[in-house]
Amino acid sequence: MFEAAELGRSLSKEAYGAAVPELRAELLEAQRRLRDTDTAVIVIVEGVDGVGRGEVVNRLNAWLDTRGVETHAFWEATSDQQARPRLWRYWQAMPARGSIGIFFGAWYSEPIRRHIRDEWDEARLHESLSRIRDFENMLVADGALIVKFWFHLTRDEQKIRLKQRLKDPASRWYRLPKGKEQATQYRRLVETGERVIRETDSGLAPWYLIEATDRRYRDLTVGRTLLDAIRERLELAAAPSPPVTASHAPSLPPEDSARITVLDHLDLTQTLDKSVYKERLSRAQARLRDLAWRAKDQGVATVLVFEGWDAAGKGGAIRRLTAGIDARLYRVVAVAAPTDEERAHHYLWRFWRHVPPRGRMMVFDRSWYGRVLVERVEGFAAEDCWRRAYHEINDFEEQLTEHGIVLVKFWLHVSEEEQLARFKEREEVAYKQHKITDEDWRNRQQWEAYKAAVNEMVIRTSTEFAPWTLVAANDKRFGRVTVLETVCRRLEAVLRQPSSE
Secondary structure (H helix, E strand, O other): OHHHHOOOOOOOHHHHHHHHHHHHHHHHHHHHHHOOOOOOEEEEEEEOOOOOHHHHHHHHHHHOOHHHEEEEEOOOOOHHHHOOOOOHHHHHOOOOOOOEEEEEOHHHHHHHHHHHOOOOOHHHHHHHHHHHHHHHHHHHHOOOEEEEEEEEOOHHHHHHHHHHHHHOHHHOOOOOOOHHHHHHHHHHHHHHHHHHHHHHOOOOOOEEEEEOOOHHHHHHHHHHHHHHHHHHHHHOOOOOOOOOOOOOOOOOOHHHHOOOOHHHHOOOOOOOOHHHHHHHHHHHHHHHHHHHHHHHHHOOOEEEEEEEOOOOOHHHHHHHHHOOOOHHHEEEEEOOOOOHHHHOOOOOHHHHOOOOOOOOEEEEEOOHHHHHOHHHHOOOOOHHHHHHHHHHHHHHHHHHHHOOOEEEEEEEEOOHHHHHHHHHHHHHOHHHHHHOOHHHHHHHOOHHHHHHHHHHHHHHHOOOOOOEEEEEOOOHHHHHHHHHHHHHHHHHHHOOOOOOO
């Protein structure tokens, strides 16, 4: 594969000097036009040691307007980053729509490094690259433009570059490997690089192989390639429409999903009398208080997701839940309509930001499921967007649970009649009037559409690693106790018993 980048291409100083002014002007014009689009540009630079990735990135920052460019280098993961799933730190660095993000290595750095060090075998590398493909496809489907550069040098040229690097005062931090070690690293990196490029190169996120022996040729080629990629995107009449990724489970035909749904199997007549409720609630809160501290001590994070009908009792259940937990151990995120900053990113971006570190609990009052519920029913998301969201959500949740996070998802269900009674109570009781809005009444008119959407959501996203718990919440007391006891059971299933010493 890399023979194509060992042809000895070069560029004279005169030719380079003549080409750069025009290229810079064209890049700035393309960047200006990019600002008015929904496209985020992600540039990834990777390659063998000594190719001058830093020089290339500095050159791009000089040629572009740096007010619309952010550069990110991903060193060894910090303790804060290690406390969360691997992709978390890359989500924090995602460029907003209309801007450019330049990533050193990005999500490729760790798989390459670990495989070279023999920390990951072939199967683990393949698994990681498969997830990267899905991740990049998801970003591209949301409108991102991903341009990936792999810089290559011959073995002999690399030896020269690395020795020169040691003479540079700014590079004294760099440790030059010994001859045999250096040769082994080069061979392993080239072999792993070929594997990475082969498994992650696609029409949606292509790799560009750059011969880096001649610095002028290298820099001009990168600039022109980036310019061509941005121009091609700008010239598209509409955003690209990659194939919709199916979820892991089939949905029911529309005529069936609108009739009998998973919600119809819930027994909404279940109730608890007041004395039994108080006893079970108090007991569950005491269990939860102990479990939350055990989770803190054992470094286990928890994510609780609350979805349900308007007036189904999500807020009441969350208040009873948090009453049993030390306030230092949890945080509640109330999800509303996205802000301008959040709309400038992929819809999952704002939820990745809130992934808790080890030992903490995050409670979501509504969540990423808005994409397949309100955004679907109200037409805020195009059909291809909410359809591919099932797969994206499953992948997101799998990453959370693979990291050891306990994920518990609740749908609080009430009958249409019970919701109406609660709406009327909110209108009549002064301290509850702030809870009822015109939007609540309007959403109620879409009951059957929401019911079908909930049915499909549960079918497609109730997985072995993140199952849904459907809560019969016509009786508030029964619903609240169900929630607390479910959380306790899920935590008890994964936490070690405290030492008897």
